Amino acid sequence: MIRRLLTAYQVMPTFLDFVHAFGTNPDRTFGGCKYKLHFSGGLSSYEVCYNFKSAVRRQGIPPHNWSIRQTVSILYCARKNLTAGSNPIQFYKAVYQKFTYDGSKNIWILVQPETRIRKRMSGLIKCSNPLKHHILFMSAAAVNWRAYFNDLETLFLDMVSRNLSFRGIADICN
Amino acid sequence: MNAVEKPVGAKLEDDLSQHPRRIGGVMVGTEGLIVEFRSVQILQKFEVHVRLFKTALEINEDIITSLKALNSDLRELATVQDQDGKIAWRSVNASLEQQQADILCHKRNVDCLISQIQGRSQLVRHLFII
Numbered sequence: 001m002i003r004r005l006l007t008a009y010q011v012m013p014t015f016l017d018f019v020h021a022f023g024t025n026p027d028r029t030f031g032g033c034k035y036k037l038h039f040s041g042g043l044s045s046y047e048v049c050y051n052f053k054s055a056v057r058r059q060g061i062p063p064h065n066w067s068i069r070q071t072v073s074i075l076y077c078a079r080k081n082l083t084a085g086s087n088p089i090q091f092y093k094a095v096y097q098k099f100t101y102d103g104s105k106n107i108w109i110l111v112q113p114e115t116r117i118r119k120r121m122s123g124l125i126k127c128s129n130p131l132k133h134h135i136l137f138m139s140a141a142a143v144n145w146r147a148y149f150n151d152l153e154t155l156f157l158d159m160v161s162r163n164l165s166f167r168g169i170a171d172i173c174n
Numbered sequence: 175m176n177a178v179e180k181p182v183g184a185k186l187e188d189d190l191s192q193h194p195r196r197i198g199g200v201m202v203g204t205e206g207l208i209v210e211f212r213s214v215q216i217l218q219k220f221e222v223h224v225r226l227f228k229t230a231l232e233i234n235e236d237i238i239t240s241l242k243a244l245n246s247d248l249r250e251l252a253t254v255q256d257q258d259g260k261i262a263w264r265s266v267n268a269s270l271e272q273q274q275a276d277i278l279c280h281k282r283n284v285d286c287l288i289s290q291i292q293g294r295s296q297l298v299r300h301l302f303i304i
Contacts, residue, residue, distance in 0.1 A: 028226065029226075029229055031230075031233030031234075031236070031237070032233065032236060032237065032240070033236065033237040033240035033241065034240075035240065035244045037247065037251070042251070043248070043251040043252070046244070046248065048241070048244055050237045050240070050241075052233065052234050052237050053230035053233055053234060054230075055227075055230075129245075129262035129263060129265070129266050131241065131244065131245050131248070131266050132262070132265075132266055134241050135266065135269045135270065135273070138234065138237070138238060138241075138270070138273050139269075139273060141234055142234070142273060142276055142277070145231070145276075145277075145280045146280070148227070149227070149280060149283055149284065149287070152223075152224060152227065152287065153283075153287055155220075156220065156287065156290065156291060159216075159220070160294055
């Protein structure tokens, strides 16, 4: 099905690499951005595709628990439909854009888009720079990084304070 | 994806609940010093987890770099550049640079956390060897 779609819109083959990174065995460390310019006299169109990562707060876990559990509970899972064992950072989405200057024709393929993003995109359909949409994706990707880092740091400090206290080290030194 | 696999945090929690005093810890008593090697493994797993976080940031950073390059290419190749067009290119570039700076800030924080984990891991390993 997707191959038909990609063929119909003459999507550059590299995009398949990004699509294949999803699935039951996602390639966690794969990522990047490819773009291609097309010329017909002058610049006629360009294609760009990439996948980016993001942290998303997992739903449905009560925040009132034992301190470590509480910290665990606010770890992140990118895709709600994945099991609890999934790594919290996953491929969040892949993006493909083909922009044709003749008539300003835009083709978008989004893998696993958020509803919020789709709504905001519709407001940006007519903008002066066709790359402006990508700022939206990148800013959406950056939303939870700070909170995610804070939770990891809390988890680490909690783990350290429980298990290897300075008191214990002081005892050894004495 | 293995359905029964637990996230790193949950594994840490299980380890701690099963060995509340020993995991990652030092016990000083009549029997002397006890440090479990497992605590080093836990710290190393956690380090791997944080490194994945760093990799994610680096991937996003690379994407932003590529988008900036594309933006520059398109600006150079544009046949007509009115004032609005110039502002639009600059606006996109400035936004991408801002996001790149934010990612660099996160990366510095993650590096700091990795250093702390490594330091703690080395300490525990050293105590274990003793």
